[in-house]
Amino acid sequence: MVQTVIFALLLLAAFGLFAWQVRKIRANILVGRDRDVSGNAAERLRKTFLVAFGQSKMFKRTTPALLHLVVYVGFLVINIEVLEIVIDGLFGTHRVLSFLGPVYDGLMATNEILAALVLVAVAAFWWRRNHQPPVRRFTGPELRMWPRLDANIILYIEVVLMFALFFMNTADLKLHEIEGKELAGTFPVSNLLVGLLPAASVGTLEVLERAGWWFHITGIFLFLNYLPSSKHFHIIMAFPGVWYSRLVPQGQFSNVESITNEVKAMMDPSFVVPAPALGPDGAALPPQSFGVKDVEDLPWTNLLAAYSCTECGRCTSVCPANLTGKLLSPRKIIMDTRDRVEEKYHSPLIFQPNVYGAEARHEPITDLANATLLRGKVTPEELWACTTCNACVESCPVNINPLESIIEMRRFLVLEESAAPASLNAMFSNIENNGAPWAFSPSDRFNWADDLYVAEKGVLV
Amino acid sequence: MTPITEAPAKRPISVPVMADLAAAGEAPEILFWVGCAGAFDDRYKRVTRAFVRILDHVGTKDAVLGLEESCTGDPAKRAGNEFLFQMQAVQNITTLNNYNIKKIVTACPHCFNTIKNEYPALGGNYEVIHHSTFLQQLINEGKIGVSGGGEFKGRRITFHDSCYLGRANDIYEAPRDVLAVLDADLVEMKRSRANGLCCGAGGAQMWKEAEPGRKEINIERAEEALATLGGQAAALANLGGVETETAAPGEHDLQGSIIAVSCPFCMTMMSDGVKNKEQESRVQVFDLAELIASAEGINA
Numbered sequence: 001m002v003q004t005v006i007f008a009l010l011l012l013a014a015f016g017l018f019a020w021q022v023r024k025i026r027a028n029i030l031v032g033r034d035r036d037v038s039g040n041a042a043e044r045l046r047k048t049f050l051v052a053f054g055q056s057k058m059f060k061r062t063t064p065a066l067l068h069l070v071v072y073v074g075f076l077v078i079n080i081e082v083l084e085i086v087i088d089g090l091f092g093t094h095r096v097l098s099f100l101g102p103v104y105d106g107l108m109a110t111n112e113i114l115a116a117l118v119l120v121a122v123a124a125f126w127w128r129r130n131h132q133p134p135v136r137r138f139t140g141p142e143l144r145m146w147p148r149l150d151a152n153i154i155l156y157i158e159v160v161l162m163f164a165l166f167f168m169n170t171a172d173l174k175l176h177e178i179e180g181k182e183l184a185g186t187f188p189v190s191n192l193l194v195g196l197l198p199a200a201s202v203g204t205l206e207v208l209e210r211a212g213w214w215f216h217i218t219g220i221f222l223f224l225n226y227l228p229s230s231k232h233f234h235i236i237m238a239f240p241g242v243w244y245s246r247l248v249p250q251g252q253f254s255n256v257e258s259i260t261n262e263v264k265a266m267m268d269p270s271f272v273v274p275a276p277a278l279g280p281d282g283a284a285l286p287p288q289s290f291g292v293k294d295v296e297d298l299p300w301t302n303l304l305a306a307y308s309c310t311e312c313g314r315c316t317s318v319c320p321a322n323l324t325g326k327l328l329s330p331r332k333i334i335m336d337t338r339d340r341v342e343e344k345y346h347s348p349l350i351f352q353p354n355v356y357g358a359e360a361r362h363e364p365i366t367d368l369a370n371a372t373l374l375r376g377k378v379t380p381e382e383l384w385a386c387t388t389c390n391a392c393v394e395s396c397p398v399n400i401n402p403l404e405s406i407i408e409m410r411r412f413l414v415l416e417e418s419a420a421p422a423s424l425n426a427m428f429s430n431i432e433n434n435g436a437p438w439a440f441s442p443s444d445r446f447n448w449a450d451d452l453y454v455a456e457k458g459v460l461v
Numbered sequence: 462m463t464p465i466t467e468a469p470a471k472r473p474i475s476v477p478v479m480a481d482l483a484a485a486g487e488a489p490e491i492l493f494w495v496g497c498a499g500a501f502d503d504r505y506k507r508v509t510r511a512f513v514r515i516l517d518h519v520g521t522k523d524a525v526l527g528l529e530e531s532c533t534g535d536p537a538k539r540a541g542n543e544f545l546f547q548m549q550a551v552q553n554i555t556t557l558n559n560y561n562i563k564k565i566v567t568a569c570p571h572c573f574n575t576i577k578n579e580y581p582a583l584g585g586n587y588e589v590i591h592h593s594t595f596l597q598q599l600i601n602e603g604k605i606g607v608s609g610g611g612e613f614k615g616r617r618i619t620f621h622d623s624c625y626l627g628r629a630n631d632i633y634e635a636p637r638d639v640l641a642v643l644d645a646d647l648v649e650m651k652r653s654r655a656n657g658l659c660c661g662a663g664g665a666q667m668w669k670e671a672e673p674g675r676k677e678i679n680i681e682r683a684e685e686a687l688a689t690l691g692g693q694a695a696a697l698a699n700l701g702g703v704e705t706e707t708a709a710p711g712e713h714d715l716q717g718s719i720i721a722v723s724c725p726f727c728m729t730m731m732s733d734g735v736k737n738k739e740q741e742s743r744v745q746v747f748d749l750a751e752l753i754a755s756a757e758g759i760n761a
Contacts, residue, residue: 060656060703136701251629252578256543260583263547267555291541318702320659320682325675385672388539388664389624394655395703410541424540427668431545435531436497437668446478446527448499448506453471453761454514 003210007089007217014221021228024346025307031345032300033288037244044243047399052242057397061314064128067121071158074114075235078165081111085217098184108185112169115162116189122155122162129155137313141359142332146352147231147311154232161219166190168212170197175205229350234310238398241308244301245399250390253407256290291411294372295341298405305400306338315392315402321385327361328385330392330402336377337405374409383409384421471761474517478527479560489524492562494576496569497532498725504732505568505725511754512568512592518759519604523566529556535571538579540665547583550575554585568592568750570625570724571663577630591626593636593723593749606642611756613643616717618752619650619689621682621731622657623724636723639749643756645719650689651697651704658682658702662726683720683734690718690744715743723749 050056055072058065084097098104129138129151138151169190174197176183200208227233234241264271276284292298315330316322322329332354339353354377361381371377383406392402413419420428427437434442482489493516499509516523534549553576557565565587567573577589590598600606610616620640626632633654640647652658661671661678671677688696692713720735722728732746754760 249574249578249630251574251625253538255579255582256547259543259547263544263551266548267551290543314703318656320661320678321672321674323658323701324661324671324678324681326672327674328672381672384669385674386664387624387659387661387666387678389659390628391624391656391659391702394628407539407541411543412541414541415544420540420542421669423669424665427536427540427665428542428545431532431534431537431549435549436501437532437536438497438501440501442528442531445500445530446525448495448509449476449513449525449527452474452476452510452513454474454517455469455759455761456472457469457518457758 001092004090004092010218010221011086011089014224017225018228021225021348024348025228028341028345029300029303029307031296031341032298032303033296035299035301037301040247043247047245047247048239048243051397051399052239055397057395057399060395067124070114070117070121074111074118077107077111077114080107081165082217082220085213089217095184104184105186108169109188112166112187112189115165118158119162122158126152126155137317140313140316140329140332141356142329142335142354143311143313145354146350147335147354150230150232151311153226154230157219157223157226161216161223164212164216164219166193168209168216170194171205171209171212175202175209178202178205225349228348231309231311234308234398237304237308238310241305242399244304246401246404250393254404256411258288259290289412290415291413292405292408293374293412293416295337295344297412298337298373298408302401302405303337303341305398306334306341308398309334309338309400310398311335312397314395314397315400318391318395320387320389320391326382326385327379328382330406333378333382333402333405334400336373340373340377374412378409380413380419383413386410469758469761474513476513476527477524479524479562480527480529482524483560488561490522491564491566492557492560493523493525494533494565494567494569494572495525495530496567496572496725498728499568500530502725502729505728505748508568508725508728508748508750511748511760512750514754514759514761515596515599515605515750515757518754518757519599526556531556533572533575535575536665536668538575539663546579550580550583550585554580554583557585557587562587564588564590566590566592566595568723568725568748570623570629571726574625574629591630591632591635591723593626593639594632596639596749596753597635600639600642605753605757606639608757610643610645611758613645613719613752613756616643616645616719617648617690617713618643618645618719618721619648619686620653620721620723621650621660621686621727622653623722623727624657624659624663626723627657628655636721636749639753640721643752648689648692649706650685651700651706652685652702653706656703656705658685660724660727660730662730667726667729677734677737679730679734680737683731683738686720686731687715687735687738687740687744690720691715715740718744719752720744720746721749721752722746 055069058068084095087096088094128135166189169187170193173183173187173190173194177194179202227236261273265273276287279285289297295303311331313331319328319330335354342348342351343353386406388403390403430437430439434440477489479492495509498505531553532549533553534546537549538546565576570591573589573591576585576587618640620636622633658681659678660682685700690713692711694710720731722731728746728748735741735744735746
């Protein structure tokens, strides 16, 4: 009875704290600009099914995809066990789902085998990150300090949780063995471990089994509340992130409606520019800036996407600029976005934003209070190194689009600050004056057709 | 009359200009959007001329805008100058809509992407195809490519994917289908199709110096292309990024090998890369249209 009450309180506290953190993150995401994401439900569902549930984009790289698949399926299956633990905890039952009989046997066996495989996968992940030199995509100025520690903490927690599961099952098996009873379920891994437990008294084993049980579920509750501070939040955010990802061809960049209105008004004097949007108080809202200077200038979908980033670095590892030693790292731009929105608005329980030094050739930030995403975190040098090749977008397993943020920040630099590199300003004037990005005379545009002949096939002179 | 030489007979082509057609009350089947590189860049003008020869050869009723064409605005948009982009776009859309243009073909993936994907929001709705897809259709219809690969038969060719054709618009097979009629020894670079490495010129990089780094992107890509054509497995062992193809086994002499491209910027970047590696006397960079026109024997 006491255990049931304690458990109910713990459950309430865990989900309460999680809901409180989720509300803050929701508020962070909603500081972004409006974006119409209505319609196309069938296509979004198909994409979510393929990319998020089906992990289709992970399989560009087979080894990490298989390792990740083990952990992912392990996570899905273990949730059934967590459900059982919650019911047992609330109602004082023991292995309440065992009435499923053979299905329960299969479930428990699958769970144990997956848990063992998860340990193998986690060991491999740890090795890939921590051996010298690590896999290239696990390096870079944005992957030091907290992000680096976070990645390892997740792996350690997973190991501890899997061991707690085995400990709980093994103690339960031993207990039933001593009492001469049959334990419902099949436990292929714990069966091997039973011999390791000392032939203790029933009382001791009951305590051990309970300890394993409490440790397992408390660990899960703690992990749940660790998620919002961690890249591991992707296990939840990847799904809405993929659902709301863009449906248009990757080459299509967004149209700026306010500029369209200006251009139309210039071309056609009878065009009536739509009235500005009204705020909640009925007064006209101030016009939005062109492009993105800070997080609230980004569409909210990009902020949502920043929360689905696992910092895996596939984007950075295929970026032609990054591959050839330029400063640009698409992952850094996404991580900076999340850091910035949490720094400016609400932060989760643990918040350690990246601070860059000389390695990121970062201009020193003196005025922290007024630092913005652009310049405060992302430098123009990074933005101008992008070739807009879409390799980062193509590679992201959860459909994050770093290119869109890059272009939006370029728009701010060019349209609000006139801060394009001089050579690009020359290109702009060429287009304005000659209708071509090079300094050629427009009257020479058709010269290519002069003295043009075609050889007549089979006819010889 | 007895022939004096063995040279093929040449016939002049006059390219129909849209303004003249409209004045005569005629409409073309398709408008050929030349693009700034196709009109001004000396190297890419040869591609434009080769493509026009193909259009003439198969008897397509085509037209160009001539002096009425202007930059699509792609480099301005990628550089963040949305205002300049829209001014260009609206100007071009006005011209195209005045002539009631329905279908456009272009040899530039940047023009292709911009007109196809970004003009509709500004009132320009056309069926737009890239010349690789157009050539693929002509091949499928049996109008070109029936005479085999000609001088390219058996030569080693690798195709460099353009970002704005490939990842931007999911066109990977059309250029490869076109190359297939050359009966050449086609080899894939390890980073190809959706994993293709950019030539380094997109996003308005064509008009600026690269940011400080270890290397130029076009050198990285040219090295990969040359190692692929040369079958140098060791040089391909440690590329960055995702690799899909296995390294070409066995060394090959580079003499007579070809890097095939389908984009004016890729053309410049790959040619510069090959020159940087001092291989320009052995390896040539050609556009698909040039390869097909030469194989057909219509390049005068």
